[in-house]
Amino acid sequence: MAKRPVTRIDPRKELSPYLNHEFNQQRNSRKSKAKISASLSSLQAERRRSLRRRLGLIMTVSILMIAGLGFYVSPLPNISTVKVTGASDLPTKGIVRTSKIKASDKVFDYIFQQKDLSQKLAKKYPEIQSAQAHLGHVNQLILQVNERPTVGYLKDGDVYRKILNNGKIGSQSVNWTKVDHEKPIFVGYNKSATLKEDLKLFDSLPESFRKQVKLLSGNTRRDSQIILVMKDDNVVIGNTVTLKDKINDYNQIRLKAGKHSLIDLEIGAFSRPLTSSEKKAYGIS
Template sequence: MKKEQKPGAHDPLQLLNIWRSYQLKRWKKERRKRLKPGRPTISNQLPQFKEQRSAKTKWRLAVLLVVFTVGTVISLYFMSPSSDIQQLAVSGTKSVPDQQVINASQISLGDNVLWQLMHQKETKQRIQTKLPKIKQVNIKVVQYNQINLSVSEYQTVGYLVREKQYYPILENGQILKTKMTQSLGSSPVYSGFKNDTYLKQGLKLYRDFPKSIQSAVSEIRLTAGNNNPYQIHLYMNDGNEVIGDLRTLATKIKYYPVLVKQMKGKGQLDLEVGAYSKSFETSK
């Protein structure tokens, strides 16, 4: 005898069919959504992927071609006679002759431009060693096969007098071996300095002077009088003289313009210990 189902009970087979029907409808609905026009799919995205990949490949090939072409042109240039130096020039010199700079560089027409660029450090050292007045050197290539040596010079800050010969003193403290019969320009003359230590102090003293006083000094002489090895004597362009101490004159020289105005005529200012003046006429 078949058992009668209770009211509200469901057949398991019927429930399974309902679930399968629901899942089938759901799958068809999602499939229709995926196949809607304009919705990206693997099949309709494939041509786009191919185009992008092709564009990237073309770009890479173009870059490689440009690099290869440029490298080939540069290589051919440096292997050809066109890369040989055809002209050599010097700029920036003031007192050093251009030909001396060229000779010191040891660069010759016909030398390879690339070789000179690779060894420019050695070239700079040669120039500065043979010409101490050269402060800086820059090697530039102009129009592919021309070399320009752009230099700057140390400023001459004074002249050291020894045995009636004048030796230029550079701003870096170096004394050139070039002998001169007289000083040039407005740089002061340093005399009586037989010791390099005192000379360095004298150079520093002058650097510490105000610009207006620097232009007024004609000669700085180490006199070492009154049992003071640091005593110096300044000869001014206006005809006056100043006595002072290497160690203290830098702070006292600022009173020079005021003291000169108080003097009657040309005279001597003594700033070694105190600060007083006397005219040349009175001392006669």
């Protein structure tokens, strides 16, 4: 019997694919573990940095709050001086007294109470429209007062009081030298109701006409009558109900009438020269 040929098998060669596969898997596993480890280390480092930032921020805010609180409770922010600006005809000491600002108060307390401060001062002084508190030096409070516009002056004996844009009368008296002569003067108004009515009518007239008026007289024969003394020394008499409609005729009549004339718009529309007694009554020389 013939012998079968013997085939030699190399075990290493047969096992090589398997061994190579196992080796590659182990190598890939080690790489994956290394990557995961590196990612975890990076994440932990980022968390530590974030924690340090948060702690730093908390410590900074805490230190600033403690320092601010320490400064607030110390005598340093206490008001030492008060400077009042913008109140041309109002008493500075009276404003400070009305505001109830004391030397023991804190500067910052009034900076955040602007509305209450304005209401308190306006109640005492109608001339004040608003007031703001500002920090001057470290412990100086600047009280900025904003006055209401003046639309005219009310003659009160030998002095004058401002008529404000809201119809109220100023609390302070001013001398003739401090009167703004571009504004009209209201003379002989003993009743506040009549003054308010005439002031309302005056405000409704054209601005070009209002600028020519230097005086309004409350010494009228009838409540419905209004008397205006012009800057050119003419006198206009009108009816409070119809004057606004007739005022357009004034310039045309004035040109024909000449100086020192009485222009009557109360019933019709005519003019005549002023008498000597009328000139004296209206202060025309």
